[in-house]
Amino acid sequence: MDSMYSAHRVNYQLRAHRRDSLIEFIKTLLLPTMVMYAKGERKIRFEQYLGVFRSLEQLVDEHRERYELFIGKAQQGVFSSKLRDLVPEVGIFFTPLPLTIAFSIYDEQEAITARNFIPPSFNDIRHVLNIAQLYALRKTVKLITFDGDQTLYQDGGDFLPDSALVVHLISLLEKGVFVALVTAAGYENNPRKYESRLSGLLAGFKAHNLSEVAASKFFVLGGECNFLYKCKADYQLEVVRFESFATDEMLLWGSDQIVKVLDIAEASLRNGVEEMNLSYQVLRKARGVGLVCKGRSADREQLDELALRAKHDVNEAHLNIRVCAFNGGQDVWVDIGDKLVGVQALQGFLQCKPEETLHVGDQFLSTGNDIATRRACCTVWVSNPEETDKVLSLLEELSNLEGE
Secondary structure, eight states: OOHHHHHHHHHOOOSGGGOOHHHHHHHHHHHHHHHHSOTTOHHHHHHHHHHHHHHHHHHHHHHHHHHHHHHHTTOOSOOOOHHHHHSTTOOOOSSOOOHHHHHHHHHHHHOGGGOSSSOOOHHHHHHHHHHHHHHHHTTTOOEEEEOSBTTTBSTTOOOOTTOHHHHHHHHHHHTTOEEEEEOSOOOTTOHHHHHHHTHHHHHHHHHTTOOHHHHTTEEEEETTTTEEEEEOTTSOEEEEOHHHHOOHHHHTOOHHHHHHHHHHHHHHHHHHHHHTTOOEEEEEETTEEEEEESSSOOOHHHHHHHHHHHHHHHHHTOOOOOEEEEEOSSOEEEEESOHHHHHHHHHHHHTOOGGGEEEEESOOSTTSSSGGGGGTSEEEEOSSHHHHHHHHHHHHHHHTSSOO
């Protein structure tokens, strides 16, 4: 998948399953202010935009307070807040979101209040939300998990030898932050395959002479949540036993049920390929089944259809196993488990709380495999490795600010 396709995949929300409801809601709030004030009235526009984000900040605070009360009292029924009434799909906020600070930082960088004809876009709001989350975590983050393709490296690629991201990750590890790659790529009991895909990063560890203590804080979690590997002093990966990191939910997944789920998913994918006359072959693994392109790549809409159809077919079977069905850009995969339980497994294994955990990824739409992490931890939404570089640079800059 080339970078142009990835940008289109992330940036242009043209269908209901390709929209983020909170971002769309914020766009509608900001639009009247953009058209209301003419050229030369940037200061007024800034204050109006700031007022919108201040109100949103208050809505988030009220949402968090009501959620804490709801959980604390173990209430039955549906949790509600004013923000959820306005945006029914909105999820959990594990930290406050300092949106006014974030907006001020972003406007200073991008001068969106100087625009007279182009209103704040999906990406503008995504960046403001990212900055707010980074600001909230700047002093307290203990675990950062990353998607791989289009987050840390180009799709199907590796870290470049001179990648700034290698330097960022080494800096995080040396500061005592746990770093984990959480990827759909599933190679059971085969650390060498992950080492091959991460050769640039591991070479960077070696070139930097990363200490054994720092190296031991780097992990790879493959197959969404199924295979965990830890970095050793020699910068190679070693297998972590499934039973030592798996959550209680994961331990209940029986082998017979797993086979049934994968059989249903495989049948759904095969039928979809046949009906849409696609040039793809099915690849079956121990805990996942997917489609691999063997000719012309399918359109984005076709891959979305296959992912959503497979998820529907599995859910209809009511087998009580969590699955992740997603469009990977050039392929479609259905995996046992998802990144929600993957991040939760890491949190339990490393003793990190949701409000101390950040997940960075590019797949936060309904057909992506990062969206599940929103129920496990704080998140930042990027569209490519260059944005990840900027995110980590900003986190370092914010962490050096005085005060809490």
